[in-house]
């Protein structure tokens with residue numbers, strides 16, 4: 001048991017944090033060594049298992065990430081952009097693999113990860129599921145095969161707590177479609193239409209975000225032309241798909257050289 005890679009989970013009380021704790025505890029390939037929450041959170045100082053309403057797991061929730069990371073071989077981090085940038089620096093210091101599921105990071109945020117990736121492995125993806133990462137490949141292929149007579153729209157739906165839009169997954173799919181077309185997503189993305197927008201611009205990739213109830217995550221890539229439409233769809237019904245992918249990335253990262261990777265690397269797609 002002591003030989004198994006030790007995993008620290010940030011944002012331990014969150015929707016994904018709790019799912020990750022369960023996934024690591026149930027795994028025969030890893031052990032839970034740390035649970036981190038933000039300063040002032042009422043779970044700090046409590047056993048994580050008891051705080052989650054179950055039996056004690058022998059891991060106390062801490063607000064001192066570096067202490068927890070120093071005991072870990074990997075950190076799995078589904079929190080918020082500002083927290084993730086700080087965690088990247090600390091994971092690099094601790095030489096721990098940093099698996100980042102956090103979405104809503106800006107280009108400037110992401111640029112701050114590069115110096116950390118000189119010292120430690122970083123695996124980052126807006127979606128850690130096998131299905132979505134496979135779908136990015138299909139999206140690229142379909143976009144490559146069709147010309148701009150087909151309008152591309154990415155439509156996503158998530159629960160009403162989600163704070164960022166478009167979702168990280170929608171942006172991954174948009175990137176894949178843009179790559180297939182041989183264009184830069186930044187040059188063609190049409191986000192947040194409202195009012196008299198004018199007619200749709202040929203070649204644009206549009207994004208629509210729906211927020212409601214407890215939707216785990218749904219993504220459609222629509223290719224719409226005169227007289228026909230193709231729709232590629234992924235529907236997540238359970239957050240375990242993200243947690244399992246993240247744990248797979250943490251284990252995969254143990255044998256990699258420092259650098260930045262994504263789930264396509266992990267899954268070998």
Ligand SMILES: NC(=O)c1ccc[n+]([C@@H]2O[C@H](COP(=O)([O-])OP(=O)(O)OC[C@H]3O[C@@H](n4cnc5c(N)ncnc54)[C@H](O)[C@@H]3O)[C@@H](O)[C@H]2O)c1
Pocket residue numbers: 010011012013014015016017036037038039041078079080083100101102103104125126127128129168242
């Ligand atoms: N990549 C994926 O596959 C995937 C899947 C699901 C969610 N996500 C992303 O993961 C993130 C979290 O989603 P969620 O639904 O679990 O949100 P959540 O709000 O339920 O959880 C976030 C947690 O992070 C904690 N946190 C914030 N700042 C912190 C800090 N400085 N130190 C320690 N903890 C801190 C919060 O207290 C909270 O417990 C979002 O960005 C979401 O989009 C990604």
Ligand SMILES: O=C(O)C1=N[C@H](C(=O)O)CCC1
Pocket residue numbers: 103126127158162166167168169170216217
């Ligand atoms: O619940 C969330 O938040 C999710 N975020 C990711 C995204 O932004 O795409 C993955 C799906 C769930």
